[in-house]
Amino acid sequence: MTDDTTDTTDSTETKHTAGAFDIRTFIAALMGIYGVILVLAGIFGGARATAGPVDGNPNLIVGISLLLFAGGMQAWAVIRPTVVDEAALARDKAEQEGKPPPH
Amino acid sequence: MVVLAATDLRLDTNWVDFLIIATYFVFVLGIGVMARRSVSSSLDFFLSGRSLPAWVTGLAFISANLGAVEIIGMSANGANYGIPTVHYFWVGAVPAMLFLGVVMMPFYYGSKVRSVPEFMRRRFGTGAHLVNALSFALAQLLIAGINLYLLANIVEVILGWRLWISLIVAAAIVLTYTTLGGLSAAIYNEVLQFFVIVAALLPLTIIGLNKVGGWSGLQDKVAASAGGAEQLSSWPGTALTGFSSPFWSVVGIVFGLGFVLSFGYWTTNFVEVQRAMASNSISAAQRAPIIGSFPKMFVPFMVIFPGMIAAVIVTEISKPKNNGGTPDYNNALLYLIRDLLPNGMLGLAIAGLLASFMAGMAANISAFNTVFSYDLWQTYVIKDKEDHYYLTVGRVATVAATLIAIGTATFAASYTNIMNYLQTLFGFFNAPLFATFILGMFWKRMTATAGWAGLVSGTLAAVLVGIASEDALGTLSQGWLSLSGQGASFVAAGAAFVVDILVSAAVTMVTRPRKESELRGLVYSLTPKQDFHDENEGELPWWQKPNILASIALVMVIGLNLIFW
Numbered sequence: 001m002t003d004d005t006t007d008t009t010d011s012t013e014t015k016h017t018a019g020a021f022d023i024r025t026f027i028a029a030l031m032g033i034y035g036v037i038l039v040l041a042g043i044f045g046g047a048r049a050t051a052g053p054v055d056g057n058p059n060l061i062v063g064i065s066l067l068l069f070a071g072g073m074q075a076w077a078v079i080r081p082t083v084v085d086e087a088a089l090a091r092d093k094a095e096q097e098g099k100p101p102p103h
Numbered sequence: 104m105v106v107l108a109a110t111d112l113r114l115d116t117n118w119v120d121f122l123i124i125a126t127y128f129v130f131v132l133g134i135g136v137m138a139r140r141s142v143s144s145s146l147d148f149f150l151s152g153r154s155l156p157a158w159v160t161g162l163a164f165i166s167a168n169l170g171a172v173e174i175i176g177m178s179a180n181g182a183n184y185g186i187p188t189v190h191y192f193w194v195g196a197v198p199a200m201l202f203l204g205v206v207m208m209p210f211y212y213g214s215k216v217r218s219v220p221e222f223m224r225r226r227f228g229t230g231a232h233l234v235n236a237l238s239f240a241l242a243q244l245l246i247a248g249i250n251l252y253l254l255a256n257i258v259e260v261i262l263g264w265r266l267w268i269s270l271i272v273a274a275a276i277v278l279t280y281t282t283l284g285g286l287s288a289a290i291y292n293e294v295l296q297f298f299v300i301v302a303a304l305l306p307l308t309i310i311g312l313n314k315v316g317g318w319s320g321l322q323d324k325v326a327a328s329a330g331g332a333e334q335l336s337s338w339p340g341t342a343l344t345g346f347s348s349p350f351w352s353v354v355g356i357v358f359g360l361g362f363v364l365s366f367g368y369w370t371t372n373f374v375e376v377q378r379a380m381a382s383n384s385i386s387a388a389q390r391a392p393i394i395g396s397f398p399k400m401f402v403p404f405m406v407i408f409p410g411m412i413a414a415v416i417v418t419e420i421s422k423p424k425n426n427g428g429t430p431d432y433n434n435a436l437l438y439l440i441r442d443l444l445p446n447g448m449l450g451l452a453i454a455g456l457l458a459s460f461m462a463g464m465a466a467n468i469s470a471f472n473t474v475f476s477y478d479l480w481q482t483y484v485i486k487d488k489e490d491h492y493y494l495t496v497g498r499v500a501t502v503a504a505t506l507i508a509i510g511t512a513t514f515a516a517s518y519t520n521i522m523n524y525l526q527t528l529f530g531f532f533n534a535p536l537f538a539t540f541i542l543g544m545f546w547k548r549m550t551a552t553a554g555w556a557g558l559v560s561g562t563l564a565a566v567l568v569g570i571a572s573e574d575a576l577g578t579l580s581q582g583w584l585s586l587s588g589q590g591a592s593f594v595a596a597g598a599a600f601v602v603d604i605l606v607s608a609a610v611t612m613v614t615r616p617r618k619e620s621e622l623r624g625l626v627y628s629l630t631p632k633q634d635f636h637d638e639n640e641g642e643l644p645w646w647q648k649p650n651i652l653a654s655i656a657l658v659m660v661i662g663l664n665l666i667f668w
Binding site for chain 2: 026027029031033034041042045057058059063
């Protein structure tokens with residue numbers, strides 16, 4: 001903790017956004033793929049997928065909702081990205097393994 | 104006949120469903136492989152848990168618990184007993200999570216305790232540690248059996264294979280998943296799994312409610328069914344507990360289910376606690392269970408309601424229920440999925456269920472693996488070998504545990520309502536542990552001998568109640584006491600708790616306590632107060648203050664309790 005002040009200069013260079021590895025990107029990707037599959041199934045899927053066992057077209061509605069949800073999740077990840085601090089991460093790792101920090 | 108009826112259930116899947124299921128596997132295994140290779144420091148960042156956003160820890164916190172047992176068990180309970188099942192959430196889990204966040208978490212964070220077996224070893228020494236490690240390992244094998252049975256059940260209804268073949272296939276799937284590093288990416292998977300499950304269950308509930316004519320339609324149909332109108336109000340829940348007296352039923356729910364089982368489960372479940380403790384401050388650690396309690400209080404609508412709907416519109420459930428037969432409650436949700444979801448949504452639902460059963464069993468197996476190789480083998484059998492040796496022991500333990508789980512799964516299969524079995528197990532293992540844990544933490548005089556003696560006698564008391572009951576232990580039960588259903592497990596848990604406390608207190612009186620200097624960080628009164636206080640808490644905005652959040656959650660859950668009174 002005492003070398004926090006010396007670290008701040010280092011860590012500004014090692015900070016970057018989580019990018020594609022942001023968990024929100026994973027959620028958006030999976031939900032987006034499911035949305036596309038369900039929308040397609042809802043339109044072209046044949047009797048058992050468009051009408052299904054109940055009235056209405058649940059595949060289409062749920063598919064569209066999932067696409068909207070995925071869009072919102074991705075937008076959130078883009079507007080407020082998660083910042084990864086490599087230096088702090090390395091320090092944590094070293095601490096966990098009981099070795100002295102690399103700095 | 105019953106066995107045939109169960110295997111008659113088939114889901115009419117097609118390639119769209121399999122595409123959705125396959126996509127999920129690609130994601131999960133892909134994350135596992137990436138985590139293994141550590142391709143990105145960003146992934147590392149999320150996995151290490153450091154500065155995880157509060158909503159992620161909160162979701163991971165309840166997602167680990169929103170597994171097989173909760174989805175299948177609670178929908179089975181909903182089909183069987185109706186609304187009284189909400190007690191598991193609104194009297195049980197939510198208050199326990201708030202208690203964990205407000206009271207226990209600061210102590211965990213401030214002390215040096217990092218796992219239950221570790222606490223037992225440092226607080227009480229070898230005896231309690233050995234008893235705890237053995238019972239924990241056994242509990243994991245039995246619960247893994249439940250998850251494996253439920254997983255095999257899905258394989259059975261999709262592919263139409265016999266249960267034993269399905270069990271072997273399911274076991275093989277879990278082994279692959281564990282070896283491919285599925286667990287190292289646990290937090291990612293849990294959060295993903297949460298969204299898949301909600302994406303499947305929420306529409307299922309809405310479609311189902313539509314089908315029965317909304318909430319009022321469901322009320323009419325349930326009131327007209329064999330369960331009657333009492334399945335629509337939560338108290339006194341006499342059908343759930345199996346007690347004829349409403350007074351004792353309420354006591355059983357509040358003390359047995361609410362206090363002993365739920366507080367015991369949430370405060371000693373270190374898999375979850377550790378996740379929260381990876382946060383960067385005490386108040387962040389406190390917030391994880393508190394934030395998790397908000398989605399948690401709405402889970403009943405996604406699991407209990409489908410169960411109740413299934414009980415009135417699925418003929419395979421409603422017919423035997425109304426004619427005094429034995430309905431296949433465990434499959435209530437699957438029947439409803441079959442009757443209501445089109446291909447596509449069907450695949451989504453199956454993917455969500457497979458995901459949660461796999462993750463649940465993998466967690467049991469890996470917990471068993473850790474306790475077996477380090478707490479048991481390394482500590483008591485063969486000491487002082489190099490790391491490589493214990494890794495090999497761990498691998499053998501993983502395979503052995505999976506094989507044993509096939510055996511325990513066959514036993515789990517004999518229960519028509521899997522929740523009865525699970526609550527019985529929690530009574531045996533969690534209730535005495537919670538008693539010893541709480542007593543050891545707040546009573547500095549409690550001695551080492553009292554530690555293991557309390558655990559052993561508490562577990563024995565619960566087993567005795569199980570044997571004396573009518574059905575808590577299946578064919579092993581003798582029916583000496585007129586206890587059945589989940590009431591038997593509430594009584595078993597209560598007995599375990601009380602006997603554990605009494606024996607611990609009695610043994611403490613005749614044995615010598617440990618030196619106070621050895622107990623710092625292990626006993627509440629001997630841990631410096633500043634160790635469990637966040638000095639920056641005053642600067643936080645109100646929506647980040649644990650106590651304010653917890654108060655809001657408490658008011659909401661009391662409101663829910665009143666609405667469904």
